[in-house]
Amino acid sequence: MSANDQLGIYDRLRRDLIDGHYRSGEKLAIGTLRDRYEVGLSPLREALNRLAGVGLLEQSHQRGFWVPELSRSALDDVAGLRRQLEGEALQQSIERGDDDWEVALVSALHRLNQVQAGFDTAAHEQWERRHAHFHRALVAGCGSTWRLRFLDQLYDQFDRYRRVAPAAERRRERLDDQHEKLVQYALARDAAGARALLDIHIELSWAVALKSCTY
C-alpha cells in the first residue's frame, strides 16, 4: 500500500483484476473488498458498477459481482477482434497521424525500453503500464474515439490472460523487437508493412497468452 493510496478505488480494483490478483470466476464479496481496500461501501459499489460497464466484472442483480471466466474461446474472441480493430486503427494512425503523434510514439517506445531490464515486481508493474501506453500511442492518431475506447477494453481483457500466463523469455524478446520495428514502419509511413507486422505481433502475443488457459 505505497502509492496505491493516491489512486481511486476504481483504478486499484481495475489493476488488480487485470493483474490476475483475483481468480477466474471468483465471486467478489463486497464486505471483504471494503475491508481490504479500506474504502466506504458507496465508492466501492460505484467502482464495481463501472467495472461491470467496461466488461472487467460481471454483475447479477441482488447477487453481487464476479470475475469473468478466463477461457480459450473468450481469449480467441478478444484477440481476433483486437487484431481487426487495432490493425485498422494503426493504418489510419499512419495515414493521418501528425507530428505530435510521432513524438508521443517515440517517447512511449523509449520509456518502454528504459524498463526492460531488472524484473522485480515494481519494475514489472511499470513495464506493464508502459507497454499498455505504447500500444495506445501506436493507434492514438486514428481519429476514432469509439475505436480507441473499445481497444482500451480489449487491451485490458487481453492482458488478463497474458498476466497469468507463464513467462516466455524467448518470445518476449521477439515481441519487444517487434515494438521497435512497428515504430520504424510507422515513422516511415508504411501502413501495409506495419499492419502485417502487427498481425504477427498479436498472433505471437496470443500464443503466449494461450498458455494461461488450462482447459
Added chain:
Amino acid sequence: MSANDQLGIYDRLRRDLIDGHYRSGEKLAIGTLRDRYEVGLSPLREALNRLAGVGLLEQSHQRGFWVPELSRSALDDVAGLRRQLEGEALQQSIERGDDDWEVALVSALHRLNQVQAGFDTAAHEQWERRHAHFHRALVAGCGSTWRLRFLDQLYDQFDRYRRVAPAAERRRERLDDQHEKLVQYALARDAAGARALLDIHIELSWAVALKSCTY
C-alpha cells in the same frame, strides 16, 4: 410512469438518454434525478456509473455526470465503426448461424412489422425496442461475445442521433423494406449480398440521423 416502475433505474435512465429526453451536453443534477425518478441516491449513482462505463454518460471526478455531446464527427465515428463491426458480424452469422438463429431472426422481423402502423408515442416506443432487437437478432449468430457487446453500445449511440432527427417517412419506408430483404439474404445464406445491403442500410440510416446535427 406506467410500466416504468417495473424497470430498474438503469434501464429507465438508459432509455431516456437514448430517446433524447436529455439535451446534448446537459449536466445531470443528481438531486434532481433523485426526485424525478423517485429512487434513492445509491442505486441512482450506481446506474450513472454503469452508464458512464458503456459510454452513455460522461463523468468528471467530483463534478458529476454529463450527457455526451452530439456532433457530426461523433456520428460519423459511430456509423463507420458500426458498419465495419456489424458487417462482419452479419457475415459470420450467415456462415455460422443455426436453426435457432433463423427462427429468432424471422420472429424479430415479424414482431417489427406488426407495429409499423399507428405511430402514437407508446407504439413508437415499442417499435424502437423491436427495431433494436431485430438488428441484434441479425448478428446474434456471429459467435463473438465482445463484438456483440460493442455493437450494442454502437446501436445505442446511433439511436441517440436518430431519435432526435426529424421524421423522414419516405426514407423510413425504404429502410423497412431493407429489413425484409436483409432477412431474405440471411435465410438464403448469401453473405456477400447481405453485407452489401447492410452497408447501404447503414448509410441511409446515417443520412437520416445526420439531420439531428445542427452544426
Added chain:
DNA sequence: AATTTGTAAAAAATCGATTTTTATAGCGGG
C-alpha cells in the same frame, strides 16, 4: 478596470445504519 482572495451556497461524494434479498442448514413429511 481587472485580477485575486475570501466567503457563502450548492452540489457531489461518502459514511454507517437499516432494509431487503438470497443462500444455508435443520426439520418434518412423503
Added chain:
DNA sequence: CCCGCTATAAAAATCGATTTTTTACAAATT
C-alpha cells in the same frame, strides 16, 4: 432415504444524514 418447507444466517442493496468539494459571488487590492 429423498424431497420440500421453514427458520436462520449471511450478503447485497438501499436509505437518510454527514462530510467534502466545487462553484458562484462579492469585496478588496493591485
